[in-house]
Amino acid sequence: MNPIKRIALKALSYSRKNLKKYYKIKRKLQNVANIFFRKRYKLMDHKIMTGDREIPVRIFSPKRKTNSGVLVFFHGGGWVTGNIDFYTHVCANMSNQTGNTVISVDYLLAPEHPFPEGLEDCYNVAREIFQNLDLLKYKASDITLIGDSAGGNLAAAVSLMARDKGEFMPGKQILIYPSTYNDHTENSPFPSIRENGKDFLLTSxxxxxxxxxxxxxxxxxxxxxxxxxxxxxxxxQPDTLIITAEYDPLRDEGEAYGLRLKEFGNKVKMHRMKDAVHGFFSLPWKSEYVIRSYEIINWFLSSSNARSEELL
Structure with missing residues (x-):
């Protein structure tokens, strides 16, 4: 990594406030950015009724629809921050870069709504989408689950829950630097927690x-x-694409999840983004990391079952 970039990352990591104390301030700062994002894109807000709860979703259509697919997106933010407004620029770009419809889910956040409430929102939205294919005019094989960071964790959990409940089953999932383990202390079995856990924006x-x-x-x-x-x-489990970042504390557990999926006979493709840190997927769309990500994602989405043996 460029030495100047590394020094800047270290300074930014050191200056970050206590998360438990300041997470509400972080939410407010994100909401300020939302005003700008909402004005830039054409979007459609909708609510999906599950039981007695209405779950907000935002639907993005590409400028040029080149594919028939649907990406059901779960945003990052450690299950605590982030929302569909803050991720509007990410999802609009995702739709345009892939040519697919993107449905972004505004699930309940912790600590006001701890596990498994946010996960249940994500599962319920995915179930409704799979069970109303005629309404949406899509096939089940057109639908892919995708999420970054905590959203990658939620996508993986929804796939496991879907298999266990037997109500639907995604054909593909895309997990971008996902959290997959429960221990991020010095006792973690993964070296990336210790190697990348202090000076690369997201800390252990x-x-x-x-x-x-x-x-x-x-x-x-x-x-x-x-x-x-x-x-x-x-x-x-679904055919899986996992994208990790070289200088991310979560790197090793994300890749370990891919290896375990493969051990159980699932088809998995993994890519480690060189020189990248956690959160790169939210950078402006002309970033080299974002461009490369969509090259990989589009290859994965276009891989038919007949070509699935190409997955690593």
Whole structure:
């Protein structure tokens, strides 16, 4: 990594406030940015009714629809921050770069709504989409789950829950630098927690804080729906693309999840983004990391079952 870039990242990492104390301020700062994003894009807001709860979603159509697919997107933010407004620029670009419709889910956030409430929102929206194919005029094979960071965790958990409940089953999932494990202290079995846990924007301390806010009950930390890597059975999962970042504390657990999926007979493609840090997927669309990500994502989305043996 460029030495100047590394010094800047270290300074930014050091200056970050205590997450547990300031997460509400972080939300407010994100909402200021939302005013700008909402004015730039044409979008359609909708609510999906599940039981007695209305879950907001935002639907993005590409400027040029070149594919028939639907990407159901779960945003990042450690299950605590982030929302469909803050991720509007990401989802608009995702739709335009892939030529697919994107449905972004505004799930409930912790700590006001701890595990598994946000996950249940994500699962319920995915189920409604799969069970109303005629209304949406799509096929089940057209639908892919996708998420970044905590959203990648949620996408993986929704796929596991879908298999266990038998109500629907995604054919593909895309996990971008996902959280898949429950321990991000020095006791973690993954070297990237120690190697990248202090000076590369997202710190291991912040990840622990997010986890404390999301899952305050110790017993929940061992649920495979919170830490998919702990699942005893990872069979019958979607074809999976995992993109990690070289200088991300979550790098190794994301890649370990890919290897375990493969051990259970699933088709998996993994790519480690060289020189990148956690969060690069939200950079402006002309960023080299974002451009490369969509090259990989579009290859993955275009891979038919007949070509699935090409997946690593």
């Amino acid at each position: 301390r912040q990840i622990q804080d997010y986890m404390d806010l999301y899952a305050p009950k110790a017993e929940d930390r061992f649920s495979p729906y919170l830490a998919p890597l702990l699942a005893k059975d990872l069979s019958n």
